[in-house]
Amino acid sequence: QVQLQESGPGLVKPSETLSLTCTVSGGSISSNFWSWIRQPPGKGLEWIGYIYYSGSTNYNPSLKSRVTISVDTSKNQFSLKLSSVTPADTAVYYCASWTPGGVTGATFPDWGQGTLVTVSS
Amino acid sequence: EIVMTQSPATLSVSPGERATLSCRASQSVRSNLAWYQQKPGQAPRLLIYGASTRGTGIPARFSGSGSGTEFTLTISSLQSEDFAVYYCQQYNNWPPLTFGGGTKVEIK
Numbered sequence: 001q002v003q004l005q006e007s008g009p010g011l012v013k014p015s016e017t018l019s020l021t022c023t024v025s026g027g028s029i030s031s032n033f034w035s036w037i038r039q040p041p042g043k044g045l046e047w048i049g050y051i052y053y054s055g056s057t058n059y060n061p062s063l064k065s066r067v068t069i070s071v072d073t074s075k076n077q078f079s080l081k082l083s084s085v086t087p088a089d090t091a092v093y094y095c096a097s098w099t100p101g102g103v104t105g106a107t108f109p110d111w112g113q114g115t116l117v118t119v120s121s
Numbered sequence: 122e123i124v125m126t127q128s129p130a131t132l133s134v135s136p137g138e139r140a141t142l143s144c145r146a147s148q149s150v151r152s153n154l155a156w157y158q159q160k161p162g163q164a165p166r167l168l169i170y171g172a173s174t175r176g177t178g179i180p181a182r183f184s185g186s187g188s189g190t191e192f193t194l195t196i197s198s199l200q201s202e203d204f205a206v207y208y209c210q211q212y213n214n215w216p217p218l219t220f221g222g223g224t225k226v227e228i229k
């Protein structure tokens with residue numbers, strides 16, 4: 001079981017780019033897929049996208065035009081960039097491991113604690 | 122996109138009683154369904170995958186059933202630590218991976 005920790009600014013201005021990093025510890029980032037999921041205050045979960053350590057990605061079509069997920073294997077980190085944000089992007093952002101084809105199916109067994117990002121001027 | 126619908130939105134149950142939560146998919150997801158538990162201020166925790174297999178360390182009072190479009194999570198005898206929000210997630214057709222809107226299990 002790996003540990004994940006999100007980091008990044010808690011406040012972003014409208015129209016700017018939200019940037020977050022997830023640091024993986026207790027295991028190699030090269031051993032799995034990694035995902036970002038968000039949760040607006042008081043609402044449900046929305047999958048943003050995933051990345052494999054090789055750099056291959058897949059994004060939620062609803063966010064695809066604004067999302068970039070990247071990986072830095074040397075730092076055991078992966079990152080999220082969401083451009084042109086609006087107040088609707090205010091949410092707790094979680095990073096998580098993802099296990100397509102694994103024993104648990106394409107689920108999210110390990111999660112970071114989450115970080116609240118508020119979009120406001 | 123597969124839409125996951127959970128019911129009820131809120132379930133009021135007394136400790137020791139059984140809780141039954143439902144999740145419906147807009148099209149068949151076979152058995153490619155998971156359940157998560159989320160407590161206030163915490164990240165979700167994987168409870169069930171493959172519709173009915175408990176995750177690591179998950180107590181036996183949690184059980185999942187169903188296939189296709191209709192799924193159920195049952196908590197046989199609610200403990201105080203089980204009061205939380207529960208989400209289902211399908212992983213049969215993606216992108217996108219999709220979650221239900223959640224069921225809050227509260228103390229009656």
